[in-house]
Amino acid sequence: MSRSKTPPVDRSTTGADFLQLNPADAPVGGLSEWLTGRLRQAISDGRLPVGSRLPATRALAAELRVSRGVVTEAYQRLTEDGQVAGRGRAGTVVLAAPVAPPPARPAPPPTAPAPPAGDVFTAPPGTEVFEALRSAPARIDLSPGVPDLAAFPRAAWLRAERAVLGTLSASDFGYGDPRGAPAFRLAVANWLARNRGVRADPDEVVVVAGVAQALALLARVLRGDGVDRVAVEDPGSLGARQQLRNWYVDVDPVPVDAHGIRVDELRSSGAAAVLLTPAHQFPTGVVLDGPRRRELVRWADEGGLVIEDDYDAEHRYDRPPVPALRSLRADRVCYAGSVSKLLAPALRTGWLLVPRRHHEAVVAAKRDTDLGNAVLPQLVLARLMESGDLERRLRLLRRRHRARRDAMITALRRHLPGARVHGAAAGLHLMVTFDAGVGDVEVAAAALARGVKAHPLSWHRHRDGEPGLVLGYAAGSASGIEEGVAVLGEVLRGLVRRPEPVRGKGVVPPRR
Structure with a gap:
C-alpha cells in the first residue's frame, strides 16, 4: 500500500460532523493547535463528557482531509494535560475536564487612574523590571526566555510521580x-x-x-x-x-x-x-x-x-x-x-x-x-x-520550536523587511536590529500599549549600539506570532514617520 503524500486539496469544502469541525477555520500553520483548542473546549463544556471516546486518529484525519500527524499531535497534547488517555482497542477516552477558573470578582473602583502599560519602560530597568513586565496585561507575549509552557508533560509527570511515591519509605520524606x-x-x-x-x-x-x-x-x-x-x-x-x-x-x-x-x-x-x-x-x-x-x-x-x-x-x-x-x-x-x-x-x-x-x-x-x-x-x-521521557520531550519540542521560529522569521520578513535577524539557528528567541532613528525602548513601550510584549535590546547592552528587540517565539502560536510582529512593524513605521516631538511632553526617551 502506497504511503506517499497525497497532493494538496482544497480544504474549503471539508469538515466533520464530529463537533462540526471545519479546518478552514484554522489559522495558517496552526491546524494542530486549532484542533486541540476545539477538543479542549468540547471537553470543558460537556459536549465530550468524561468516559466518551474520541474518533480514531486515522478516521478523523480522513474526514478533515488533513494529515494524520495533525490529529495525533492534538490528541497527544490532550494526553499530556491528563484530559484523555489511550485505552488500546477501546480507543482514546476522555478522563477529565479542565478545571474551570473561579468566577472573576468585580474589581474595586480604582483610587487613582491606572498607569499606562508603557510606564514599565519610562526609567532604566531595575531589579523589579521583569516582574513588572510579566504582570503587565498584554494579548501577545514575545518576551524571550519563556518555553512552551502549554507543552509541559503533565501525564508523564504524574506517572513518574506516582511511581516515585510508590517506592519511598517514611524516612525519605525527611x-x-x-x-x-x-x-x-x-x-x-x-x-x-x-x-x-x-x-x-x-x-x-x-x-x-x-x-x-x-x-x-x-x-x-x-x-x-x-x-x-x-x-x-x-x-x-x-x-x-x-x-x-x-x-x-x-x-x-x-x-x-x-x-x-x-x-x-x-x-x-x-x-x-x-x-x-x-x-x-x-x-x-x-x-x-x-x-x-x-x-x-x-x-x-x-x-x-x-x-x-x-x-x-x-x-x-x-x-x-x-x-x-x-x-x-x-x-x-x-x-x-x-x-x-x-x-x-x-x-x-x-x-x-x-x-x-x-x-x-x-x-x-x-x-x-x-x-x-x-x-x-x-x-x-x-x-x-x-526513562528517556525527557529526551523524547526534547525531540518533540525541537520540532515545535522550529516551526514557530520559522513563523516568526516569515512574519519579520513581511512586516519588518528592513530589520536584521540574528541567532536563528538555535534557542528560543531571535534578536532583531533595525536602523537608528528611533529608540528600541520607545518601540517596546508603544508595542506594549497595543498589547504586545517584547524586550528592548538596549536593556541588555552596556555600551551604545544599534537599536533592536529580543523576541521570544517558543511560547506563542503561529497566529499570535504573526499578529505580534505585525503590531511591531506598525509601531516602528509609525514612530519613524512621526514629526519631531516637542520637548517636555512626556515622550518616552530612547535608552542607550
Missing part, C-alpha cells in the same frame, strides 16, 4: 542532602554526559534553584576568595548582571562579536572571572567558535575562571551541537544548567558543577541558604531523565 538527592545527581551526571559531553561524578553535582541561584552561590564564594569583579558579555543578560550586583559583585562589560566574546578585550579588562553563554549567546545567538574557545582556554589556564551558563544549549535546529566548555577544562570552569527551558521555570531546579577547590564552599553556601532543594521534584525529574 531533610535531604544539601547537594541534592543522590538519584537526581546521578541522573544529571548521565544527562550531561549524553547530551553535553560533560563527564562528572554525581558527587560533583550540586542541585540549585535554577541558574539564578547558581550565580548567587558563586558570587558569595568568589567574594570570599577576594574576587569582587566578574567580566560579562556585552550585550548580555540583564538578569544575570542584576543577580551578580545584588550579591555585591561588580561587572565589567566585554564586547561580543560574530565569533563570541572578545578574549583580547577580556584580557585587557583584568577580570579574574568571566560569565559566558557560549552555546547560544544571549541575546545575539552567536556560538563561541573554535579559535575563541582555544583562546579562552589559554586565558583560563593562566588563572582565569569561566562561569558557563549553558543557556539554550539543547534547543538547536540548523547547526550541529557544540561541546560545553566544562568538557574542555573542568578545573577552570563552573558549569550551570537547569530544566527551566526544557520543562518549566516553575520547577526552579538546576545544577552546578564547580572546580574541586570551590566545591565545599559552594555546598556550604547552599546549606546555609535553604538546606537543599525539595526532594520529591528531583526524584520525579530523575525518573523522567533515566
Whole structure:
C-alpha cells in the first residue's frame, strides 16, 4: 500500500460532523493547535463528557482531509494535560475536564487612574523590571526566555510521580542532602554526559534553584576568595548582571562579536572571572567558535575562571551541537544548567558543577541558604531523565520550536523587511536590529500599549549600539506570532514617520 503524500486539496469544502469541525477555520500553520483548542473546549463544556471516546486518529484525519500527524499531535497534547488517555482497542477516552477558573470578582473602583502599560519602560530597568513586565496585561507575549509552557508533560509527570511515591519509605520524606538527592545527581551526571559531553561524578553535582541561584552561590564564594569583579558579555543578560550586583559583585562589560566574546578585550579588562553563554549567546545567538574557545582556554589556564551558563544549549535546529566548555577544562570552569527551558521555570531546579577547590564552599553556601532543594521534584525529574521521557520531550519540542521560529522569521520578513535577524539557528528567541532613528525602548513601550510584549535590546547592552528587540517565539502560536510582529512593524513605521516631538511632553526617551 502506497504511503506517499497525497497532493494538496482544497480544504474549503471539508469538515466533520464530529463537533462540526471545519479546518478552514484554522489559522495558517496552526491546524494542530486549532484542533486541540476545539477538543479542549468540547471537553470543558460537556459536549465530550468524561468516559466518551474520541474518533480514531486515522478516521478523523480522513474526514478533515488533513494529515494524520495533525490529529495525533492534538490528541497527544490532550494526553499530556491528563484530559484523555489511550485505552488500546477501546480507543482514546476522555478522563477529565479542565478545571474551570473561579468566577472573576468585580474589581474595586480604582483610587487613582491606572498607569499606562508603557510606564514599565519610562526609567532604566531595575531589579523589579521583569516582574513588572510579566504582570503587565498584554494579548501577545514575545518576551524571550519563556518555553512552551502549554507543552509541559503533565501525564508523564504524574506517572513518574506516582511511581516515585510508590517506592519511598517514611524516612525519605525527611531533610535531604544539601547537594541534592543522590538519584537526581546521578541522573544529571548521565544527562550531561549524553547530551553535553560533560563527564562528572554525581558527587560533583550540586542541585540549585535554577541558574539564578547558581550565580548567587558563586558570587558569595568568589567574594570570599577576594574576587569582587566578574567580566560579562556585552550585550548580555540583564538578569544575570542584576543577580551578580545584588550579591555585591561588580561587572565589567566585554564586547561580543560574530565569533563570541572578545578574549583580547577580556584580557585587557583584568577580570579574574568571566560569565559566558557560549552555546547560544544571549541575546545575539552567536556560538563561541573554535579559535575563541582555544583562546579562552589559554586565558583560563593562566588563572582565569569561566562561569558557563549553558543557556539554550539543547534547543538547536540548523547547526550541529557544540561541546560545553566544562568538557574542555573542568578545573577552570563552573558549569550551570537547569530544566527551566526544557520543562518549566516553575520547577526552579538546576545544577552546578564547580572546580574541586570551590566545591565545599559552594555546598556550604547552599546549606546555609535553604538546606537543599525539595526532594520529591528531583526524584520525579530523575525518573523522567533515566526513562528517556525527557529526551523524547526534547525531540518533540525541537520540532515545535522550529516551526514557530520559522513563523516568526516569515512574519519579520513581511512586516519588518528592513530589520536584521540574528541567532536563528538555535534557542528560543531571535534578536532583531533595525536602523537608528528611533529608540528600541520607545518601540517596546508603544508595542506594549497595543498589547504586545517584547524586550528592548538596549536593556541588555552596556555600551551604545544599534537599536533592536529580543523576541521570544517558543511560547506563542503561529497566529499570535504573526499578529505580534505585525503590531511591531506598525509601531516602528509609525514612530519613524512621526514629526519631531516637542520637548517636555512626556515622550518616552530612547535608552542607550
